Amino acid sequence: MKIATWNVNSLRARLGRVTEWIELHQPDVLLMQETKCKDAAFPAEAFQSLGYETAHHGISQWNGVAIVSRVGLTDIRSAFFDEQIDEVGEARVISATCGGVRLYSVYVPNGRTVGSEHYERKLLWLDHLLADLAASCKPEDRVGIFGDFNVAPEDRDVWDIAQFDGATHVTEAERAAVTRLCEWGLRDAVRLLHPDEDALYSWWDYRSGSFHRGWGMRIDLGLISVPLCERLTFAAVDREARRGPSPSDHAPLVIEVDLAR
């Protein structure tokens, strides 16, 4: 099963690129973030015509998350189990079962500046993600959380850690929240297969020619349970999708698991 995650930065602005990418790469499941549309504006037909079922959670022009799947799409759940965090006018998480795998598509709050209410909310949101996971799944299940975490797990996951002194995305508290997901039983798929590689970035600022200068961050992650880790055959960022006219500022992350193994 090929699973991809992509922060598309507006699905309406990016639909052509996204459908072209699907046709080229043939993912079984694509998890999207920042669709930036309400459910009524979600272009379900564009995915259905390619053979995919769709589930979308969007309630404004901000955020918005989706799952499109050609291997089944059942038990769709928008927001968190307790609905305390995600339903305060936001749409940052949707989960569903696809081909026997429980999948989350998450758009973790950015956090803006360290110590702000937005930052505290980001930490709380990540705690709710763990609580939701623990209430819904067991570590021995086939389960994965994919999306834009807005956290770089290690210093080598940003192009120049000196630029991030006192900044969000790299603080101990944010990284500890991701570590707690791993302590529950998830593993960072890219790191499993590429333990020694640096510059495995998934996001580059639109400004300053960051992409071509190699000024990126690895903030889009696929965290998968051990039963999936044991069947993991591929994990990589498709940097080509960041090139050319009108790209998203994020590139897709693709993993493959051999579920017959």
Place this chain on the structure above:
DNA sequence: ATGGTAGCGCTGCTA
């Protein structure tokens, strides 16, 4: 030089 770009929607916010 405290910059730059993109998307939202129409004024400035968010990232």
